[in-house]
Amino acid sequence: MTTSTINRPQINAKIVHFGKLLKGVIMEEFDANVDQMDDPKDFKRYLDQQSLLTLPDIILIEVDDNKHCFDQIKEIKKNPLLQGLIIVLLGIKEDKSWRKMALDLKVNDYYTYPFPLEDFSERLNFLVKFKLIKPKLLELAQKVDMEYQIPWTKRAFDLVASGMALLFLFPIFIIVAILIKLESKGAVIYKSKRVGAGYKIFDFYKFRSMRSDADKMVESMAGMNQYANESDAKNGKAAFVKFKDDPRITRLGSFLRKTSIDELPQLINVFIGDMSLVGNRPLPLYEAEQLTTNEWSTRFLGPAGLTGLWQISKRGKKDMSETERKELDNYYATNYSIFLDLKIILKTIPALIQKEEV
Structure with a gap:
């Protein structure tokens, strides 16, 4: 030396x-x-x-x-x-x-x-x-939140529409809850931490459509991720995680997902202000951490939503690449308007029935 x-x-x-x-x-x-x-x-x-x-x-x-x-x-x-x-x-x-x-x-x-x-x-x-x-993600949220504020017209529409929908769909909530309890043990509502507009972290609600130990199985299923082999993921983990023919899904859960009934509790998120009816899907923490670069963080400067551009464009299709999804998210964040929202809502109903188990 x-x-x-x-x-x-x-x-x-x-x-x-x-x-x-x-x-x-x-x-x-x-x-x-x-x-x-x-x-x-x-x-x-x-x-x-x-x-x-x-x-x-x-x-x-x-x-x-x-x-x-x-x-x-x-x-x-x-x-x-x-x-x-x-x-x-x-x-x-x-x-x-x-x-x-x-x-x-x-x-x-x-x-x-x-x-x-x-x-x-x-x-x-x-x-x-x-x-x-x-x-940290929470510190970043406080800074970005100063740049993003949901327009009052969009918030008013979300409040009225989600409130009416929750009232109308209440009987369906009761029926689905009973069926979930009868099929398998575990909570009726699945709650997870998600990252939405301005990197805000909130509790995200869905009807449980998987086994109660589904989260523990994610690491062992990494090779099944449909985004894992893309060029964007070669130098690290894929930004999004989506499994085809997911073995964790229950029989009732498969029906709930195909009809998007499992998404209905997110109307509660919309009603309390965590999300909007239309926007970019809120992401799990491990996915959001992959999208904090300048190139892709734009998606978080727009509202988090129950439905959005990528859902009505290619939801469930094999050719929906990770890059395309991120580009659609960025586009919506910089171009959203009440007219675009109405157009997306009108196109959402035909997109609810999925052909693939994703």
């Missing part, structure tokens, strides 16, 4: 470095997980592809010969997912105006090279240890 290796600063963090001038110093001197890039387009693409599961801990950005420096910082600060990351600027010449701009943008630190590498490493470790740099 050489002396230089022994004295090399230790940083227990994942680092991203943007710049050319100090590239050799960063890559050679620091024993850390460093992603190096010097092209602005590559840097932007890298940041856009990050999710809660892949976020770096520290972003080092060079100021010299980087006309995009302060714009890059502004973009990072604007993104709810990235704005909690540690940002440290590096320069090779002192410039008071740059320091002032960095101070105004509230970066974590600014170093001018040459500087003691051990001190620099110690400072980075300190920032990592005492800063909450990885936003």
